[in-house]
Amino acid sequence: MSHPQLLHTVLDAVDVRREAEFWRELLGLVYRAGDEVPDGPGAVDDHDWLVLTHADGRRALAFQQVAEQARSTWPDQQVPMQLHLDLTVPDVDELAEQxxxxxxxxxxxxxxxxxxxxxxxxxxxxxxxxPFCIFVA
Structure with missing residues (x-):
């Protein structure tokens, strides 16, 4: 039996580039070809969909432009998490660094x-x- 394969996780964002840059820097990912930050005089960044990959090209995260979205109010459940990412580090020293x-x-x-x-x-x-977590695993 075959199964669907997870391609990437998509996060909605009002500021799609800021969101992608945050996760790119935090996780050491790279942009899919064509999604890089525009460079040069008069460059316009009009992307409304961005994809981040691992260095080997495997997709990790994507970001979709939305006009507005309510921030999670977690731990209050008025606007629940709905989804969150768990990130791990090997020890408490690395936890402090991250x-x-x-x-x-x-x-x-x-x-x-x-x-x-x-x-x-x-x-x-x-x-x-x-929301996302970083914890010692």
Whole structure:
């Protein structure tokens, strides 16, 4: 029996380039050919759909332009998460390093559970408000 294959996860974004840049920098991904940031005098960035891949070309994330979207209010359920990404690091030192990177790139801390001996973690919102976690696995 054959099964569908997951191509990538798509995130809606009001500012599609800012969202793609956040995740590109955080995860060390690259743009699919043709989706790169326009370069040169008078360059216009009119992309409404961007794709990020791994260095070997495997797709990872895509970003779709939307006119508006409500930010998740998690942990309050008025606007639930609906979907979130889990990212792992090998140890607490790396967690601290990636925490600093995520903040510098524009993430907002929603929950600090670094005092949990079994599974230290942070829950963040990306620049568009999509929740994601970084934890020690």
């Amino acid at each position: 925490h600093a990177r995520a903040l510098a790139l524009g993430a907002t801390v929603l929950l600090d559970r670094t005092d949990d001996a079994d599974e230290p973690l942070y829950v963040y919102a990306d620049p568009e408000g999509h």
